[in-house]
Amino acid sequence: MYISKLQLRNFRNYEYLELPLENEIYIFMGENAQGKTNLLEAAALLSTGKSHRTARDRDMIRINEPFARVKAESVQQDGEHTVDVVLSRSEKKRVLLNGLPISRIGDMIGQIKSVMFSPEDLDIIKAGPSQRRRFMDLDRCQMKKSYFYALNTYNHVLEQRNHLLKLMPAKGGEDTLFIWDEKLSEAAQPIMAERRRFVSKLSPLCERFHYELSGGRESLKAIYEPSVMGEEEELKEKLLSTLRQNAERDIKNKATGFGPHKDDIAFKLGDRDLRWFGSQGQQRTAALALKLAQLELIKEEMGEYPVLLLDDVLSELDAARQERLLGRLEGIQALITAAELSESLKKLPARIIRVKEGRVYF
Ligand SMILES: Nc1ncnc2c1ncn2[C@@H]1O[C@H](COP(=O)(O)OP(=O)(O)O)[C@@H](O)[C@H]1O
Ligand SMILES: [Mg+2]
Known part of the structure; x- marks a missing residue:
């Protein structure tokens, strides 16, 4: 287009x-x-x-x-x-x-x-996880309206839960917190599922472009890292039980410690995690491969660039x-x-x- x-x-x-x-x-x-x-x-x-x-x-x-x-x-x-x-x-x-x-x-x-590529995107591998979440969200929101609305719902529920945490424990209210745990994991489910699908489709394309760019022997892999680990169908339950197990910690921190707002993407070159152990050159090559992969995936999904x-x-x-x-x-x-x-x-x-x-x- x-x-x-x-x-x-x-x-x-x-x-x-x-x-x-x-x-x-x-x-x-x-x-x-x-x-x-x-x-x-x-x-x-x-x-x-x-x-x-x-x-x-x-x-x-x-x-x-x-x-x-x-x-x-x-x-x-x-x-x-x-x-x-x-x-x-x-x-x-x-x-x-x-x-x-x-x-x-x-x-x-x-x-x-559209796909924007600016100098900050070249630092996406070494930057904090929020940049990588933003990358996933900008792409998925454009490609799937349902993702955009799911993300809005999630952010709204997260805000409510955090608001409640700020009022606790003065107000007591563990029971109310449990209700928000349910709502949050429910709202998180479609986001985690879509992010996982997205990253698993991106990964082989990243590998291909990385190989073309570097000709290196090690292959690049992108791996979705939800804040709780598990198979797709268990993620919601895993998040719910993790929220419950960590309720005290969340109350103390007055913030929600688990959920899609804590997700990340890992970039592995061989067995090295480029986020922490990549040279600047390796990180930038991976970032470029990621952008090219994104372009290609959008083309695959909608039939045009x-x-x-x-x-x-x-x-x-x-x-x-x-x-x-x-x-x-x-x-x-x-x-x-x-x-x-x-x-x-x-x-x-x-x-x-x-x-x-x-x-x-x-
Ligand atoms: N709201 C605004 N109203 C008028 N001028 C603006 C506004 N926001 C930015 N600018 C002007 O736009 C210019 C920067 O444009 P930009 O596209 O970032 O430059 P560049 O050509 O370096 O990419 C500056 O001259 C700035 O003063
Ligand atoms: Mg400029």
Whole structure:
């Protein structure tokens, strides 16, 4: 799939932009702070419903303006679609799909599918587990609406349970806690099941791309690490019994110590866990393999590639890895930002768009 038109109004430093695009590779070039990342952020917003770099929607509204509007037309296997997001300083975010307003944000997620790859993603292996959970959630929410809603439910139940823990023991209430244990493990079940399926499908693809990137003898494996161990059908019961066994600890900590909000993915190279024992080079190669695996898995699952957003990531990779990554872009709409054209970028059949002070020149 690809974005055929991107339209911004009062978004970040863009007063107005209308950018026609094709299913090709675009390189957005420009100096620092001109608006390159802002463009990719707009595309990510249309795809995931939120920014990849701020949790506050109003940050994206142009200074001194009351609202921002971001719209994209996309071409997909099943036809053309538009997604339209209006951010306001005083009202809730509004979303229109094909011109019609939707009441649940979840209904827009994944209408335009994208994979963002930025320098922080290169550190995903050595970063804390929350980054890896975010990776799973961003991918799964786009690919499965039911996952998005399950995650919302889980987070809501978790909040309630933590709220109760904060009031305890003054209020007593172990019985009430037991009820929330049940609800939490119930809500956790579909998330753990989907994450496990996801990581087990990713792992062989990671292995393949890692081999292509490194040619090494050791194979890379990605392994889902739920906060409680067990077979798929036992996970819910395992979580429930673990929550009960650790009730006292949770009450003391005033926080829930087990559940999907504590999950992780392990990356093993041979028998070495790269999270703790990888060199920076090994960790980055694994991160790159993971991103390529993600692209490929989305293609397998939906029959077409998502839009690839590469934000300043090439300058962080050596020439050989740049070539490997760029060598995989055939048939993918890629929006790439760069401060300058590296040798490998020069070889790409790409269109170059210059970005300066919130305007584009092509
Ligand atoms: N809400 C906003 N309103 C106006 N300008 C903004 C807003 N948010 C960020 N900017 C401006 O956007 C520019 C940064 O854009 P960005 O896309 O991150 O740059 P780069 O080209 O380096 O990727 C800066 O000049 C910043 O002042
Ligand atoms: Mg930038």
